Amino acid sequence: MSEPRRLLAALTVLLLYLGFCALVMLRARRRHRRSVAPEDAAPALLVAHASQTGFAEELAWRSAELLRTAALPVRVEALGALSSDSLAVAGRALFVVSTTGEGDAPDSAARFLRRVMAGTPDLSRLGFGILALGDRSYARYCAFGRSLDAWLRQCGATPLFDRVEVDDGEEGALRHWQHHLGRLAGTTELPDWEAPHFDAWRLVERRLLNPGSQGGPAFHLALEPIAGAPRWCAGDIAEIGPRNAAEAVAGFLHRLGLGSAEGFEDRLLPQEPEAIAALAGLPPAELRRRLPPLPHREYSIASLPEDGRLELLVRQVRRPDGRLGLGSGWLTAHAPLGGAIALRVRTNRSFHPPEPGRPLILIGNGTGLAGLRAHLRARRAAGQRRNWLLFGERSRGCDFFHRTEIEACCAEGSLQRLDLAFSRDQAERIHVQHRLREAAEELRRWVDEGAAIYVCGSLEGMAGDVQAALADILGTAALKALTDSGRYRRDVY
Template sequence: MTSSASVAAGRLPRALCAALLAALLLALLAVLNGWIALPETARRHAGAALTVVAYACFCAGVYLRRRAQGAAMGRAGGGRGAGGPAILVAYASQTGFAEQIAAQTADVLRAAGMAVRLEPMGRVDAAALRAAGRALFVASTTGEGDPPDAAAGFARRVLAAPADLAGLEYGVLALGDSSYSRYCAFGRALDAWLRLHGARPLFDAVEVDDGDPGALRHWQHYLGVLSGSTDMADWSAPAYATWRLVERRLLNPGSPGAPAYHLALRPLDGGADWQAGDIAEIGPRHPPAEVERWLAALGLAPSAAVSADRGLSTLAGALAGRALPCDEAGLAALRGKTAQEIAGALPALPHREYSIASLPADGRLELLVRQVRHDDGRLGLGSGWLTEHAPVGADIALRIRVNRSFHPPAPGRPLILIGNGTGLAGLRAHLRARAAAGAGRNWLLFGERTRAHDYFHRDEIEAWRRGGVLDRVDLAFSRDGGPLRYVQDCVAAAADDVRAWVAEGAAIYVCGGLQGMAAGVAQALEGILGAEALERMAEEGRYRRDVY
């Protein structure tokens, strides 16, 4: 089939679908307006049906738009989109929960335009893994550390044998229950086997304790990074508290990179507690002007009163935290609806995650956020809200998510901290915790663009070095002239000292960008310590990462 024929074939079902939906909407509107006489009960049912159909139109529009965007990305990107090799999503399920999460994972990736092959793990062998290129595993543990029944053959045939998986990139979602002694044992064994045989993790394994919704949202966060889609609805919405934005300070004026801001927030709903390594989940909002323009396209008044999550609100206020369809099909599906119907029909905006840069003892929660801009110049949803659109003094929806996999080591253990860019946020919280505990054997390796503009929190870091909190600081500024130098180059150059610190029992914590930095640092550390030694450190909790 030619390219033009394929396009025409794709347009026909879409056009037919649109025509059928339009006819159904007209019929429902005729009932509601009394053009067709029906009993009152039937008219109420028709009204409910109209709301469902409108929302279905919106979702269909979003899906088709994403599919078209994803196909275009696949053509431009040469093989990771719908036209490229399918990403394997394999699941091992005992009760059906892992299968459900795997199906949702596959749906998210497909909606972003990626080709996906969804398989039970029992149908997967080493040859399929070698051919996959990329794979995501959703693995339950049953009993006292056993694989699910349907994956027992996979464990016996595949995990018990050597394999060459050097070309495979993967991620693991391990489901378990910490009330059992061998928590997430099958997922952990799968992750270790993949690493041992040359596969490269896209990110660290995500462990889910008894269906923990926060951990599942973290998995969604990684799916967004992989697919390039950051507007997927949360599978479970965070229970936000209200915080007040009390400070916003630009950290890098004059930088060749995007603006980065230091932000501070205080809770309005009482005290809050967290540890170094924990995550702030933010509920973003559209800027008021954008919501008003969107409502103007529908001919609705921003000041219209509606019932919202926390009582009465204006329509503009209620929609600021909702996904707003901007394509003509999505707008058409909403025309003629009341303000309350629109407020109830649109899904909430998905959360955004940020590493916390402070401790509760500091009296406020601090973040380090870089502005993100889309190709058309629009600010990113979360970074735009926090760094520009929300005025200082605004209420911010925020939930703290416990991130045990990045909690501090014992104070007596030496600590190597490695990161780049806004990843300094997570490392800063650890350094504050170490300073408070009197733990002085710390080494920071940090990379950014320029020393003059991008040495974030320079005065604080230099004070820690003078005061003995930091034994050593290695810096890489890639745009200061000369050969390009990144933080992974600092790691490689300090190979002998890294080995010496690790021999003394040091832990290594990495925080920053998933693309580029995290893989580069992992490769440098494997070259210095060996893959098996790094794997053992991860199993012992001495090699931990918070990457995004």
């Protein structure tokens, strides 16, 4: 090769290299700009990641992007880059962390362990959530996520929701995380990252449980599988794939600029893109590209496979503008009896039954009775009679859900103690945490005899107040020991 050609080749390689470096720097700068909220914006929610293979970091960025679709300011940081001071002023933080080896933190978190977790800074102004990645084939499953959770609580931070643990990338747990992201963003419309595969079920019963109630209508729903039914366990979750009511479809088409919102008020249309595509005049493949899948909805299962059908207890929700909620509206108002429901069962190991022979204390309010009912039915079928239920709602006359069944359990002895808290039946508002405090001595006796405590119901209000009452009655250290041993479990939403 001649000298001029060698110089030209060298210059070409140099320019290509400089262009590549500029591209890398530009992408890094863009990512950095995306991770920092404008100075005049609301305080950004912190999403911190600690990853060994890159999966936790990927999920952290996907979480941030999902929250940004709801106009929530977010910043993303590596856990190792954080300090005690930055956490103390963060306001709200989400931690997406993996566990490596036999329960170790990722290498990228070593600095955080050494400089931050070695102390106990005041994090009383921090609200946090944790997505812990792990693999159940290892003895110390999700160990770093669990130790981070315990340390944050020790420093006074408040959990925004219970820790979500993911076994080897399990899709159901990741969808549950997305469910919590939607609640943080104040919207129920965040799309799933990936549309789950649903089975076909038939809605065979819909019964209003609380006519005349001061609260929202609550319905008992029963579904039967159209094909073979999956097995499930008390504590497991039903994921529902809602379909669009007519006004929702028309509005969606209108927002896409694909059609008018008029003329569909009295019709119901399925969620499947083929039906909507026919209205839009688009090929289904094109509509799928432009139309994200509807987010799923989660409900505690209130029955057992042996009952022959899957039962739910669903509160009808209305949005601020008066429209029905996506999932509850579909199940309680729009879906026709006998019609098909898209449903899949998600295993929820963190709320599975205790070992046989252990006394069980069930605490909940409102539609949280669904998850407790499944446990009570399982215990009753197994001949386990040491059961205690504490349940709260508005009024005995309207809101004592499944009253006949519960009173029958008391009469036959499969429910040894029942404490009820109907908040509107007297001048003073009485809730389940007040009943717990009244029964403090009995509660300590049951726990000393090995009882497990299961809580199901609303995260805001009830769950925190119950936990505070339990900590006062049993002691913070004892409650932590119950949590670590699996004797204190929650399914709260």
